[in-house]
Amino acid sequence: MKRRNQYAALSLCASLLSVSGCSMMMGEEEVAEQAPQRPAMNVIDITAADRAPAKPVDNTSDAQSQGMDAYGAIGQPPLYSSVQGAYKGRPLTKHIGDYVKNMTQDLIANMEYVSNKTPIGVTHFALLDTDLQKTDLLGRQMAESFVHELHKFRVPVIDFKATEYIRITDDGDFVLSRDYLELSSSLPIEYVLTGTMTKHQGGVLVNARILGMESRAVVATAQMLVPFYVVDALIPSDGSQRNGMRDGVKLSRG
Numbered sequence: 001m002k003r004r005n006q007y008a009a010l011s012l013c014a015s016l017l018s019v020s021g022c023s024m025m026m027g028e029e030e031v032a033e034q035a036p037q038r039p040a041m042n043v044i045d046i047t048a049a050d051r052a053p054a055k056p057v058d059n060t061s062d063a064q065s066q067g068m069d070a071y072g073a074i075g076q077p078p079l080y081s082s083v084q085g086a087y088k089g090r091p092l093t094k095h096i097g098d099y100v101k102n103m104t105q106d107l108i109a110n111m112e113y114v115s116n117k118t119p120i121g122v123t124h125f126a127l128l129d130t131d132l133q134k135t136d137l138l139g140r141q142m143a144e145s146f147v148h149e150l151h152k153f154r155v156p157v158i159d160f161k162a163t164e165y166i167r168i169t170d171d172g173d174f175v176l177s178r179d180y181l182e183l184s185s186s187l188p189i190e191y192v193l194t195g196t197m198t199k200h201q202g203g204v205l206v207n208a209r210i211l212g213m214e215s216r217a218v219v220a221t222a223q224m225l226v227p228f229y230v231v232d233a234l235i236p237s238d239g240s241q242r243n244g245m246r247d248g249v250k251l252s253r254g
Contacts (some may be wrong), residue, residue: 010061013211013247051069052155066188069196071094071098071099071102077185079156084196085193092229092230092233094230096138096141096145096226096230096231096233097145097148097149099206099224099226099230100142100145100146101145101149103146103222103223103224104146104150104153104222105209106147106221106222106223106224107193107208107210107220107221107222108153108220110220110221111210111219111220112219112220113191113212113219114155114210114219114220116154116155116156117156118156118190118191119156119157119158119187119188119189119190119194120150120155120156120157120189120190120191120192120193120210120240121157121158121159121160121187121189121190121191121192122146122147122150122157122192122193122194123143123192123194124139124140124142124143124195125138125142125143125194125195125196125197125206125208126137126139126194126195126197127139127196127197127198128196128197128198128207129198129217132196135197136197137236138197138204138226138231138234139197141234142195142206146208147159147194151192158187158189159176160183160187160189161176161177161178161183162175162176162183162186163175163176163177163182163183164184170228190212190213190214191210191211191212191219192210192211192213193210194208194209194211195207195208195209200225201227202225202227202228203225203226203227203230203231204225204226204228204231205223205224205225205226206223206224206225206226207221207222207223208221208222208223209221209222213225213233229254
């Protein structure tokens, strides 16, 4: 009887050991299966990103996740530069006028002596690395945008390019002119808004200031970096673009 009890006890222990051994093996297999895998390298196809359609932006967090700056301009790939072809046709929710609006707010914030009774003239912005007698489409458009923004702040602006008559031609009816012989030589302009532009690695650095016509004293300043992809969204009227492009087509002589 004792031998039978001992045999039964030994068989029970053997069965328990086999079950525990199986469970340990199964646990090792589960641990091996649940072992964390190394993440794959995040390779970005820039050309594929350029072909991807733009998604609508609903809120600020979505805008930041899509690489948009504080003014709503859509960001570009990390290797972006103006030499590689700046504007690729991506839709922009903001334009150069929105950057001018921010600069105008900076001018108004630190402006002195200028009031609603001191007329201002606005000139084109000159290229800094020239003799200050050259500009481009950006410099001309910024002057037009500053006229609009200053008028919104009820600052009197005088357009010195306006003539005293309307010229009627086959190309249209015009009142503005660049011929100084057609313009008035005496205007009540007490201050002038002008500035310079410098090409930067990430865009164009714009320096704006308001000067006294007689004293030449600086009474207001502002500075801002306008990204290349916003600058290159401005297309001349003849359709020409950077890198010999015209209306989106690469031109070359045979």
